[in-house]
Amino acid sequence: MKIHRRSLALMAIAVLSSAAAAPALAQAPSILVASTTSTQDSGLFGHLLPLFKAATGIEVKVVALGTGQALDVGRRGDADVVFVHARSEEEKFQAEGFGVRRHPVMYNDFVLIGPKSDPAGVQGSTDIAAALRAIKDRKLPFVSRGDRSGTHVAELRLWKDAGVDIAADKGDWYKAIGQGMGAALNTAAAANAYLLADRGTWLAFRNKADLAIVVQGDKRLFNQYGVMLVNPARHPTVKKEAGQRFIDWLVSPQGQRAIADYKVGGEPLFFPNAGDPNA
Numbered sequence: 201m202k203i204h205r206r207s208l209a210l211m212a213i214a215v216l217s218s219a220a221a222a223p224a225l226a227q228a229p230s231i232l233v234a235s236t237t238s239t240q241d242s243g244l245f246g247h248l249l250p251l252f253k254a255a256t257g258i259e260v261k262v263v264a265l266g267t268g269q270a271l272d273v274g275r276r277g278d279a280d281v282v283f284v285h286a287r288s289e290e291e292k293f294q295a296e297g298f299g300v301r302r303h304p305v306m307y308n309d310f311v312l313i314g315p316k317s318d319p320a321g322v323q324g325s326t327d328i329a330a331a332l333r334a335i336k337d338r339k340l341p342f343v344s345r346g347d348r349s350g351t352h353v354a355e356l357r358l359w360k361d362a363g364v365d366i367a368a369d370k371g372d373w374y375k376a377i378g379q380g381m382g383a384a385l386n387t388a389a390a391a392n393a394y395l396l397a398d399r400g401t402w403l404a405f406r407n408k409a410d411l412a413i414v415v416q417g418d419k420r421l422f423n424q425y426g427v428m429l430v431n432p433a434r435h436p437t438v439k440k441e442a443g444q445r446f447i448d449w450l451v452s453p454q455g456q457r458a459i460a461d462y463k464v465g466g467e468p469l470f471f472p473n474a475g476d477p478n479a
Contacts, residue, residue: 229442230259234271234279236350237380239425240264242400242469247462252449258442266380268348274298274428277435280443283450285350285398285425299428304479305450306459306470307424310354311402312415313385314394326417329362336364339373341393345384346376354423355396361420385411398423400469424479425470427451450474 239245240262249260263273267284271293274282282299284290293299312331314320320340322331335342345352359366366374377387381401388395389409397405402413427447432438449455456472463469473479 229257229439230261231280231439231442231446232261232263232278233281233283233446234263234265234273235283236267236270236285236425237264237382238285238351238398238401239283241380241382242398242404243464244400244459244462244470248450248455248458251458252446252455255449255454256445258445260446264380266345266347266349266352268353271298274430277430277437279430280439281427281429281446283425283427285423286353287424287426289350289353290426290428294428297434298431300431302426302428303447303451303474304476305425305427305474306456306472307422307479308399308470309416309423310351310396310421311399311413312394313388313397313402313411314414315392316410316412317392318414320394320414323412323414325415328358328415328418328420331415332359332362332364335394336362336366336369336373339371341388341391342374343384343388343391343393343395344374344376345381346378347380349380350423351381351396351398354421358396358420403464403467403469424473426479 245262253259263279265273267286267289270282270284271289273279274293275298290302294302312328320331320334320338322334325331344355356366377384381397382405384395385397385405386407389407389411392410427450429440429443429447430438432440451474456474459470459472460468
């Protein structure tokens with residue numbers, strides 16, 4: 201059977217093209233971002249990452265943990281970028297030489313969630329310290345993430361502000377689960393308990409059961425997010441160019457607009473503030 205010379209030439213070109221394309225596909229740029237469960241559980245990454253990939257061709261893979269655990273991933277050099285929300289921990293990470301530079305990205309706030317029946321009698325209050333004291337005094341069920349996350353760090357600070365030594369005063373009423381925000385909300389929904397949550401995850405959370413926001417608006421509930429490149433001088437495997445492009449995009453007008461555009465039920469979950477030097 202004879203095969204036309206032109207057909208053979210076309211087949212050869214196709215084979216060579218496929219062989220050339222395979223390494224290119226294998227080398228498509230990607231980075232790993234260690235971040236918080238709130239950015240994942242709120243759906244923010246599902247909104248942002250396709251936009252970033254469309255703009256740059258860079259794929260972002262996310263490991264979602266509590267802030268403390270996410271920073272530990274960065275300390276080991278197992279991530280290229282950390283995107284978290286506990287400024288004191290972020291500044292410590294940078295001071296230790298693990299992060300290059302902290303960039304503020306966005307903020308939202310924490311809210312105290314509790315049963316609609318509100319046995320603590322704090323519904324509508326803007327005083328988070330008084331609300332926590334009431335929960336402790338009545339020994340009402342309270343769910344803590346207990347996972348060194350930014351939310352957990354904030355919760356411990358707020359107990360301290362309330363004059364409560366939670367390590368000494370906790371009892372059966374206080375349940376630390378060592379899990380993320382979604383799991384904590386599910387646990388509170390099942391137990392009709394109080395807990396501290398970031399507003400973004402709460403708004404995106406579907407299993408609200410008999411829970412509602414009971415305390416909000418206290419300035420102590422402010423929740424700032426920051427992003428850092430893991431230091432390539434410390435860990436040479438860090439993909440510094442691609443990682444920095446992700447950071448630059450997040451704080452650019454395009455990235456900040458994408459954050460502002462993300463809403464659930466018409467309500468924004470995060471507010472961009474990369475231009476605020478005090479953030």
